[in-house]
Amino acid sequence: MPDPESAATLDHPEAIKGAPLSGEVFRRTMGRFVTGVTVVTTRFGDELHGMTANSVTSVSLDPLLVLVCVDKKADTHDMLMKAGVFAVNILGRHQGEVSVRFARRSEEWSHDMEGMPHHFAVTGAPIIDGCLAYLDCRTVIEHHGGDHTIFIGEVVGAGETSDADPLVFYRGRYGGFTDSPADSTAGDRRAAE
Numbered sequence: 038m039p040d041p042e043s044a045a046t047l048d049h050p051e052a053i054k055g056a057p058l059s060g061e062v063f064r065r066t067m068g069r070f071v072t073g074v075t076v077v078t079t080r081f082g083d084e085l086h087g088m089t090a091n092s093v094t095s096v097s098l099d100p101l102l103v104l105v106c107v108d109k110k111a112d113t114h115d116m117l118m119k120a121g122v123f124a125v126n127i128l129g130r131h132q133g134e135v136s137v138r139f140a141r142r143s144e145e146w147s148h149d150m151e152g153m154p155h156h157f158a159v160t161g162a163p164i165i166d167g168c169l170a171y172l173d174c175r176t177v178i179e180h181h182g183g184d185h186t187i188f189i190g191e192v193v194g195a196g197e198t199s200d201a202d203p204l205v206f207y208r209g210r211y212g213g214f215t216d217s218p219a220d221s222t223a224g225d226r227r228a229a230e
């Protein structure tokens with residue numbers, strides 16, 4: 038058992054002693070946590086909306102729950118509050134432009150589904166054609182999380198729709214996934230536990 042008293046303290050080169058840690062350092066640090074990329078879609082009446090999101094995490098197996106953290110300033114926030122349903126569209130590597138479209142504002146496009154081929158899941162949330170997989174969810178909890186709201190959804194439907202390679206996000210850049218030859222079965226073992 039290591040003695041905590043004798044452990045050396047890490048020096049935080051980015052932090053000014055006594056000052057609060059900056060959001061920029063936090064963002065850069067979290068940027069080293071590699072994620073997949075999703076578009077969270079929703080539907081309220083005739084209004085369809087999508088937003089690129091990587092804060093998606095599975096929460097529980099019984100019941101089946103998933104969460105996404107949404108900026109309170111995002112249009113998606115109001116849409117999710119009203120709609121009470123959402124779908125998580127997991128993007129493939131070929132869908133980098135889809136991610137950019139739903140992450141940025143532009144005069145060329147909006148965050149509705151115009152020109153974006155899709156089908157509807159059971160809740161009415163749109164599923165983007167060509168995505169790797171989707172989760173169809175009904176919101177069961179809206180939890181305050183600072184400048185974001187944590188939407189927890191009960192998963193009422195799911196589908197694996199393509200075997201294409203995944204889109205990956207790391208340090209602010211898009212890329213792909215490469216198997217590690219060292220132990221590429223680790224994930225299978227965890228799934229079997």
Ligand SMILES: Cc1cc2nc3c(=O)[nH]c(=O)nc-3n(C[C@H](O)[C@H](O)[C@H](O)COP(=O)(O)O)c2cc1C
Pocket residue numbers: 074087088089090091092093106107108110111112113114139140141142148206
């Ligand atoms: C890879 C990536 C992941 C993102 N993840 C999130 C996220 O999890 N939550 C969030 O609120 N915004 C996230 N964003 C930012 C939103 O996509 C962006 O603010 C978007 O313009 C919001 O659109 P809206 O105002 O139509 O909702 C992410 C952006 C990128 C590029």
